Amino acid sequence: MKTYLTIATAAVLSFSAVPNISAHCQVPCGIYTDDTVLKDLHTHQSTIQKAMEEINTLSKDPGKNANQLTRWIMNKEEHATKIQTTISEYFLAQRLKLDEMESDKESYLKKLTLSHQIIVLAMKCKQSTDVANATALHKAIDDFTAAYTGKSGHSH
Template sequence: MKKFILPTLLAATAFTLAPTPSADAHCQVPCGIYDDANVLAEMKTDIATIKKAMGQITELAGDSKNANQVTRWVNNKEQHAQNIQDTVAKYFLAQRIKLDESNSEEYIKKLTLLHQITVYAMKCKQTTDVENVTKLDAAYQAFVKAYHAH
């Protein structure tokens, strides 16, 4: 009996401690789970979080006893900016903006706005200049309008 218990216990422990696979939200499988309204709402939340983080970083940065909290806000700001960049690349560019539109003005406008969103998200990572998040939000709003115009 002991010979059976030890291997089983080891196998169960290894299984429990093994890293769990994570699912990518935009897996490029036509599952129909992710829809434009939800994805756009997530992007809007990311933008609001970046703006809030910038304010908190600026407010807390002057006092060294806030260093840990500032670090958390910086990490949070960067993660939400990365979320936006990932959404642009993995959802809109890879799946939603169609190649058969490529000769149209609407296509060029959407690509231009998505590029602006990506660049402003990058700039939001680099600084706490609220102008960058303001431009990010303006590009986002313009993209939503252009995207729904079709």
């Protein structure tokens, strides 16, 4: 019986000690591609917009829809935070190179400005259910994509 408890305790501890793995580990692993990360930004934005629409609809009868409202609000928050984290940890910390400031200052400043705009718009999406913020976020991600890749942004 003692052996069983020791094994069970070890199993519980091993599951509870699993580290939180970040999608953008700041190690040059080569796993994440810019195209995938940019596509993920659009997916997060679409999820935020869908959440806003659902929250606005469910809010018409909050008593009846309290659980669903809570889930959509949490979902909206999570995806807005993921956008902010991706811009900060992937693009600002890793992909936008400081030496571009000297070689192409205008392009560098445009990417920085759009990065800041995306972070602020994601914050505004957390603060309200105004779909105009989600629409502006979509446009900012498109504009950033175009500035970053030199191609037109995604249109979802």
